Amino acid sequence: MENALRAIAEPNRRRILELVAGQERSAGEIAAQFSISRPAVSQHLTVLKGAGLVSERREGTKRLYSVRSEGFEDLRAFLETFWGDGLERLKIAAEHEEGRRRRDRRPA
Amino acid sequence: MENALRAIAEPNRRRILELVAGQERSAGEIAAQFSISRPAVSQHLTVLKGAGLVSERREGTKRLYSVRSEGFEDLRAFLETFWGDGLERLKIAAEHEEGRRRRDRRPA
DNA sequence: GCCTTACGTAAGGAGTCGCTTACAATGGAG
DNA sequence: CTCCATTGTAAGCGACTCCTTACGTAAGGC
Secondary structure (H helix, E strand, O other): OHHHHHHHOOHHHHHHHHHHHOOOEEHHHHHOOOOOOHHHHHHHHHHHHHOOOEEEEEEOOEEEEEEOHHHHHHHHHHHHOOOOHHHHHHHHHHHHHHHHHHHHHOOO | OHHHHHHHOOHHHHHHHHHHHOOOEEHHHHHOOOOOOHHHHHHHHHHHHHOOOEEEEEEOOEEEEEEOHHHHHHHHHHHHOOOOHHHHHHHHHHHHHHHHHHHHHOOO
């Protein structure tokens, strides 16, 4: 998950993910959408692949990239802690612990 | 969202978030959990606050931090694109576009 | 074989990040 | 007012990031 988080922290990589989200695309096709150099995009693709967020498929001389949604599952799990129910559950747990500590300090 | 993503990409900051998730905690209380220096933790807290992921409340000389779940909303929206329904919808849209392009190229 | 197309890899440089130590600021206790 | 506790801020340093240009590699077309 570490790698995935660092990967999506970079704006160009996020744009790449959005590009390949709905549609498999070749490296060149992707690079054409950017002002940065083609090797720079290639490096970003390597990072995304290393993070498990995209998969690569070779076809002749081309390399086709697409989103690998399994790679996002750990992120989902981690982040769900911080919104909605996950946070609620944590708060309740913390309050219980708080009560226990108070009782230990000044026992009835 | 940019700031939030960069903020959570750092392991120590993630640990801080987990610490303050269930329970409001003071800066010192947080720093005590880390091997890095107290100023380093303070800097991380500044980053998290700047990203809107934690809120700060002053009480006497102490500063109490807690998770601000609204700060995670944009992340949720962005990431939902890449798992489950969001990705499905994008794929269908891409296929339609693909079909349209084929028709344009070789009209019936 | 030779050329072209499509792409990754290597090397190096500017900028950013996260850490440390030293110092400043603010609030409460006496 | 002085002292202590709690915290942020400043300055500087090594490590990492992202970019560029130059070069290497592999699959076709002819």
